[in-house]
Amino acid sequence: TGRTDIDARSPVPKYYQLREILLDLIERELAVDAPVPSERELAARYGLSRMTARQAVEHLVSEGRLYRVQGKGTFVSRPKIDIPLRLTSFTEDMRARGMTPGSRDLGRRLIPATAAVARELALEGGAPVYAIERLRTADGVPMALERSHIPAALAPDLMERTLEGVSLYEVLADVYGVVLDRGDQVIEAGIADSGDAGLLGLAPGSAVLLLQRRCWAGTTPAEYAVSTYRADRYQLRASLAMQ
Ligand code: GLP
Numbered sequence: 228t229g230r231t232d233i234d235a236r237s238p239v240p241k242y243y244q245l246r247e248i249l250l251d252l253i254e255r256e257l258a259v260d261a262p263v264p265s266e267r268e269l270a271a272r273y274g275l276s277r278m279t280a281r282q283a284v285e286h287l288v289s290e291g292r293l294y295r296v297q298g299k300g301t302f303v304s305r306p307k308i309d310i311p312l313r314l315t316s317f318t319e320d321m322r323a324r325g326m327t328p329g330s331r332d333l334g335r336r337l338i339p340a341t342a343a344v345a346r347e348l349a350l351e352g353g354a355p356v357y358a359i360e361r362l363r364t365a366d367g368v369p370m371a372l373e374r375s376h377i378p379a380a381l382a383p384d385l386m387e388r389t390l391e392g393v394s395l396y397e398v399l400a401d402v403y404g405v406v407l408d409r410g411d412q413v414i415e416a417g418i419a420d421s422g423d424a425g426l427l428g429l430a431p432g433s434a435v436l437l438l439q440r441r442c443w444a445g446t447t448p449a450e451y452a453v454s455t456y457r458a459d460r461y462q463l464r465a466s467l468a469m470q
Contacts, residue, residue: 233273241275245283248273253292257303263293265300291459307462308365314410314442317373318394321365329364332391333372333426337379344376347441347451355379361390362426369427370460375452381405381444405449410442414463417455427457434458 233244249263257263264272269280284301287293295301310320321328339353348356356376363371375395377385382403390398399405417437424431436456442449 233275242279242282242286245269245273245275245280246286249283249287250292253287253303259303259305261303262300263303305460308370308460310461310463312412312463312465314407316394316396317363317371318397321370324365326365327367328394329367330390330392330394331362331364332389333360333362335359335386335390337386340376344451348376348378348448350378350448357382357385359390359395361395368460370457372423372426372455373452374454375450377450378448381447381449399444399449405444405447407442407444407449410440410450412441413439415439416458419455423455427455429457429459436461436463 231248233241233248235241237244249269252263263284266277266280266284269275269284270277273280284293288295288301291307292304293301294304308320308324308326315323317330318328336358337355338358340348340350340356342352344350344356345352345354350356356378359373359375359377361373361375362369363373377399379385382399382405385398385403388398388402396407399407415437417435419427419429419431419433419435421431423429423435424433427433427435429435436458438452438454438456440450440452440454
Protein backbone atom coordinates (compact mmCIF):
# COMPACT_ATOMS: atom_id res chain seq x y z
CA THR A 228 0.00 0.00 0.00
CA GLY A 229 1.10 3.55 -0.55
CA ARG A 230 2.05 6.34 1.79
CA THR A 231 -0.83 7.85 3.68
CA ASP A 232 0.78 10.32 6.08
CA ILE A 233 3.41 13.00 6.29
CA ASP A 234 6.55 12.05 8.20
CA ALA A 235 7.53 15.20 10.07
CA ARG A 236 11.02 13.82 10.82
CA SER A 237 11.84 12.89 7.27
CA PRO A 238 14.42 15.02 5.42
CA VAL A 239 12.11 14.82 2.37
CA PRO A 240 10.35 18.20 1.99
CA LYS A 241 6.72 18.07 3.12
CA TYR A 242 5.30 19.33 -0.18
CA TYR A 243 7.15 16.49 -1.88
CA GLN A 244 5.75 13.93 0.54
CA LEU A 245 2.25 15.28 -0.11
CA ARG A 246 2.89 15.14 -3.87
CA GLU A 247 3.65 11.42 -3.51
CA ILE A 248 0.59 10.78 -1.38
CA LEU A 249 -1.53 12.51 -4.01
CA LEU A 250 0.10 10.59 -6.86
CA ASP A 251 -0.70 7.41 -5.03
CA LEU A 252 -4.31 8.49 -4.61
CA ILE A 253 -4.52 9.39 -8.31
CA GLU A 254 -3.16 6.02 -9.34
CA ARG A 255 -5.21 3.87 -6.98
CA GLU A 256 -8.45 5.56 -6.20
CA LEU A 257 -9.35 8.55 -8.29
CA ALA A 258 -10.92 8.25 -11.72
CA VAL A 259 -10.06 10.56 -14.61
CA ASP A 260 -11.82 13.93 -14.11
CA ALA A 261 -12.50 13.17 -10.43
CA PRO A 262 -11.98 16.16 -8.12
CA VAL A 263 -9.06 16.14 -5.69
CA PRO A 264 -9.55 17.63 -2.21
CA SER A 265 -9.09 21.40 -2.02
CA GLU A 266 -5.85 22.87 -0.74
CA ARG A 267 -7.63 23.80 2.47
CA GLU A 268 -8.84 20.23 2.97
CA LEU A 269 -5.41 18.81 2.20
CA ALA A 270 -3.73 21.19 4.64
CA ALA A 271 -6.15 20.22 7.40
CA ARG A 272 -6.04 16.49 6.68
CA TYR A 273 -2.22 16.26 6.63
CA GLY A 274 -1.39 18.94 9.20
CA LEU A 275 0.35 21.19 6.68
CA SER A 276 0.19 24.86 5.84
CA ARG A 277 -1.97 25.98 2.90
CA MET A 278 1.25 27.08 1.18
CA THR A 279 2.72 23.59 1.37
CA ALA A 280 -0.50 22.01 0.14
CA ARG A 281 -0.60 24.48 -2.76
CA GLN A 282 3.00 23.74 -3.68
CA ALA A 283 2.26 20.01 -3.93
CA VAL A 284 -0.84 20.59 -6.05
CA GLU A 285 0.95 23.10 -8.27
CA HIS A 286 3.70 20.59 -9.00
CA LEU A 287 1.14 18.01 -10.11
CA VAL A 288 -0.63 20.59 -12.27
CA SER A 289 2.60 21.58 -14.01
CA GLU A 290 3.46 17.90 -14.52
CA GLY A 291 0.07 17.44 -16.18
CA ARG A 292 -1.24 14.97 -13.60
CA LEU A 293 -3.92 17.38 -12.39
CA TYR A 294 -5.76 20.22 -14.09
CA ARG A 295 -7.56 23.21 -12.67
CA VAL A 296 -10.90 24.61 -13.72
CA GLN A 297 -11.36 28.24 -12.74
CA GLY A 298 -13.89 28.51 -9.92
CA LYS A 299 -14.54 24.74 -9.86
CA GLY A 300 -11.47 23.06 -8.42
CA THR A 301 -8.69 20.68 -9.35
CA PHE A 302 -9.24 17.39 -11.16
CA VAL A 303 -7.38 14.27 -12.25
CA SER A 304 -5.95 14.39 -15.80
CA ARG A 305 -6.25 11.59 -18.30
CA PRO A 306 -2.99 9.59 -18.36
CA LYS A 307 -0.79 10.47 -21.30
CA ILE A 308 -0.39 8.13 -24.24
CA ASP A 309 3.06 6.60 -23.99
CA ILE A 310 4.75 6.24 -27.37
CA PRO A 311 7.95 4.25 -27.77
CA LEU A 312 10.41 5.99 -30.09
CA ARG A 313 10.59 3.64 -33.02
CA LEU A 314 9.93 3.90 -36.73
CA THR A 315 6.23 3.21 -36.35
CA SER A 316 3.31 4.97 -38.01
CA PHE A 317 0.64 6.90 -36.17
CA THR A 318 -1.82 4.16 -37.16
CA GLU A 319 0.33 1.43 -35.57
CA ASP A 320 0.96 3.51 -32.44
CA MET A 321 -2.75 4.07 -31.82
CA ARG A 322 -3.81 0.51 -32.66
CA ALA A 323 -1.16 -0.84 -30.27
CA ARG A 324 -2.90 1.15 -27.54
CA GLY A 325 -6.37 -0.09 -28.38
CA MET A 326 -7.47 3.18 -29.97
CA THR A 327 -8.94 3.77 -33.40
CA PRO A 328 -6.67 5.97 -35.51
CA GLY A 329 -8.17 8.58 -37.79
CA SER A 330 -6.90 11.05 -40.30
CA ARG A 331 -8.40 14.20 -41.75
CA ASP A 332 -6.92 15.54 -44.95
CA LEU A 333 -6.13 19.23 -44.40
CA GLY A 334 -4.58 19.71 -47.80
CA ARG A 335 -2.25 18.11 -50.29
CA ARG A 336 -0.16 19.88 -52.84
CA LEU A 337 2.42 18.94 -55.41
CA ILE A 338 5.11 21.59 -54.99
CA PRO A 339 8.73 22.20 -55.94
CA ALA A 340 10.92 21.34 -52.95
CA THR A 341 12.06 24.36 -51.00
CA ALA A 342 15.76 24.55 -50.19
CA ALA A 343 15.19 23.14 -46.70
CA VAL A 344 12.98 20.25 -47.80
CA ALA A 345 15.36 19.43 -50.68
CA ARG A 346 18.23 19.24 -48.20
CA GLU A 347 16.33 16.94 -45.80
CA LEU A 348 15.29 14.61 -48.64
CA ALA A 349 18.60 14.84 -50.54
CA LEU A 350 16.79 16.12 -53.65
CA GLU A 351 17.71 18.75 -56.20
CA GLY A 352 16.20 22.12 -55.21
CA GLY A 353 12.81 22.47 -56.93
CA ALA A 354 12.31 18.71 -57.40
CA PRO A 355 8.59 17.81 -57.12
CA VAL A 356 7.41 16.75 -53.66
CA TYR A 357 4.01 16.14 -52.13
CA ALA A 358 3.26 18.34 -49.15
CA ILE A 359 0.62 16.53 -47.14
CA GLU A 360 -1.07 18.04 -44.13
CA ARG A 361 -3.20 15.86 -41.87
CA LEU A 362 -5.00 16.08 -38.57
CA ARG A 363 -4.58 12.79 -36.73
CA THR A 364 -7.18 11.58 -34.28
CA ALA A 365 -7.45 8.74 -31.79
CA ASP A 366 -10.99 7.59 -31.00
CA GLY A 367 -12.12 10.74 -32.78
CA VAL A 368 -10.09 13.12 -30.56
CA PRO A 369 -7.50 15.39 -32.27
CA MET A 370 -4.01 14.31 -31.24
CA ALA A 371 -1.48 15.60 -33.74
CA LEU A 372 -0.89 17.59 -36.89
CA GLU A 373 1.40 15.94 -39.38
CA ARG A 374 3.04 17.77 -42.24
CA SER A 375 4.83 15.30 -44.47
CA HIS A 376 6.93 15.79 -47.56
CA ILE A 377 7.35 12.86 -49.91
CA PRO A 378 9.41 12.90 -53.13
CA ALA A 379 6.81 12.75 -55.91
CA ALA A 380 8.95 10.33 -57.92
CA LEU A 381 8.40 7.65 -55.24
CA ALA A 382 4.60 7.67 -55.39
CA PRO A 383 3.45 8.75 -58.86
CA ASP A 384 -0.32 9.18 -58.43
CA LEU A 385 -0.48 9.81 -54.70
CA MET A 386 -2.44 13.01 -55.33
CA GLU A 387 -5.34 11.01 -56.72
CA ARG A 388 -5.66 8.75 -53.69
CA THR A 389 -7.68 9.54 -50.63
CA LEU A 390 -5.65 9.81 -47.45
CA GLU A 391 -8.76 10.35 -45.39
CA GLY A 392 -8.71 7.73 -42.63
CA VAL A 393 -5.87 5.68 -44.11
CA SER A 394 -2.26 5.04 -43.15
CA LEU A 395 0.25 6.87 -45.32
CA TYR A 396 2.93 4.30 -44.50
CA GLU A 397 0.58 1.47 -45.53
CA VAL A 398 -0.19 3.23 -48.83
CA LEU A 399 3.52 3.79 -49.47
CA ALA A 400 4.28 0.14 -48.76
CA ASP A 401 1.26 -1.55 -50.34
CA VAL A 402 0.78 0.63 -53.41
CA TYR A 403 4.28 1.82 -54.19
CA GLY A 404 6.49 -0.80 -52.57
CA VAL A 405 8.18 1.94 -50.52
CA VAL A 406 8.92 0.24 -47.21
CA LEU A 407 10.46 2.59 -44.67
CA ASP A 408 13.15 0.90 -42.67
CA ARG A 409 15.31 3.58 -41.10
CA GLY A 410 14.88 7.08 -39.79
CA ASP A 411 16.03 9.78 -37.47
CA GLN A 412 13.98 12.07 -35.37
CA VAL A 413 14.50 15.36 -33.56
CA ILE A 414 12.17 16.17 -30.67
CA GLU A 415 11.64 19.69 -29.43
CA ALA A 416 9.29 21.52 -27.13
CA GLY A 417 6.99 24.01 -28.79
CA ILE A 418 4.01 26.29 -28.29
CA ALA A 419 0.88 25.89 -30.42
CA ASP A 420 0.07 28.98 -32.48
CA SER A 421 -3.60 29.90 -32.72
CA GLY A 422 -4.18 27.99 -35.98
CA ASP A 423 -2.66 24.73 -34.75
CA ALA A 424 -4.24 25.15 -31.31
CA GLY A 425 -7.67 25.50 -32.92
CA LEU A 426 -7.20 22.33 -34.97
CA LEU A 427 -5.95 20.39 -31.95
CA GLY A 428 -8.65 21.68 -29.62
CA LEU A 429 -6.12 23.42 -27.36
CA ALA A 430 -5.94 26.91 -25.91
CA PRO A 431 -3.50 29.07 -27.94
CA GLY A 432 -0.10 29.00 -26.27
CA SER A 433 -0.46 25.40 -25.07
CA ALA A 434 2.63 23.21 -24.98
CA VAL A 435 3.22 20.82 -27.87
CA LEU A 436 5.89 18.31 -28.83
CA LEU A 437 7.49 18.93 -32.22
CA LEU A 438 8.81 15.81 -33.91
CA GLN A 439 10.91 16.21 -36.99
CA ARG A 440 11.36 12.90 -38.75
CA ARG A 441 13.34 11.87 -41.78
CA CYS A 442 13.09 8.36 -43.02
CA TRP A 443 14.48 6.18 -45.72
CA ALA A 444 13.42 3.14 -47.68
CA GLY A 445 16.76 1.43 -48.07
CA THR A 446 19.06 4.20 -49.26
CA THR A 447 16.24 6.36 -50.70
CA PRO A 448 15.03 9.30 -48.60
CA ALA A 449 11.26 8.87 -48.47
CA GLU A 450 9.68 11.22 -45.94
CA TYR A 451 10.50 14.43 -44.17
CA ALA A 452 7.77 15.27 -41.68
CA VAL A 453 7.13 17.74 -38.94
CA SER A 454 4.51 16.55 -36.48
CA THR A 455 2.93 18.63 -33.74
CA TYR A 456 1.66 16.47 -30.90
CA ARG A 457 -0.43 17.63 -27.96
CA ALA A 458 1.92 17.67 -24.99
CA ASP A 459 -1.00 17.15 -22.60
CA ARG A 460 -1.80 13.78 -24.21
CA TYR A 461 1.60 12.40 -25.23
CA GLN A 462 4.80 11.26 -23.70
CA LEU A 463 7.65 9.67 -25.61
CA ARG A 464 9.66 6.73 -24.38
CA ALA A 465 13.12 5.69 -25.45
CA SER A 466 14.89 2.60 -24.21
CA LEU A 467 18.53 3.28 -23.49
CA ALA A 468 21.54 1.02 -23.67
CA MET A 469 25.20 1.67 -22.94
CA GLN A 470 27.20 1.99 -26.11
C1 GLP B 1 4.17 9.09 -37.58
C2 GLP B 1 5.22 10.07 -38.07
C3 GLP B 1 4.86 10.75 -39.37
C4 GLP B 1 4.25 9.77 -40.36
C5 GLP B 1 3.11 9.02 -39.74
C6 GLP B 1 2.52 8.00 -40.68
O1 GLP B 1 3.21 9.73 -36.80
N1 GLP B 1 5.53 11.08 -37.07
O2 GLP B 1 6.04 11.31 -39.89
O3 GLP B 1 3.82 10.48 -41.51
O4 GLP B 1 3.52 8.35 -38.59
O5 GLP B 1 1.37 7.47 -40.08
P1 GLP B 1 0.23 6.73 -40.88
O6 GLP B 1 0.85 5.61 -41.62
O7 GLP B 1 -0.73 6.32 -39.85
O8 GLP B 1 -0.38 7.74 -41.85
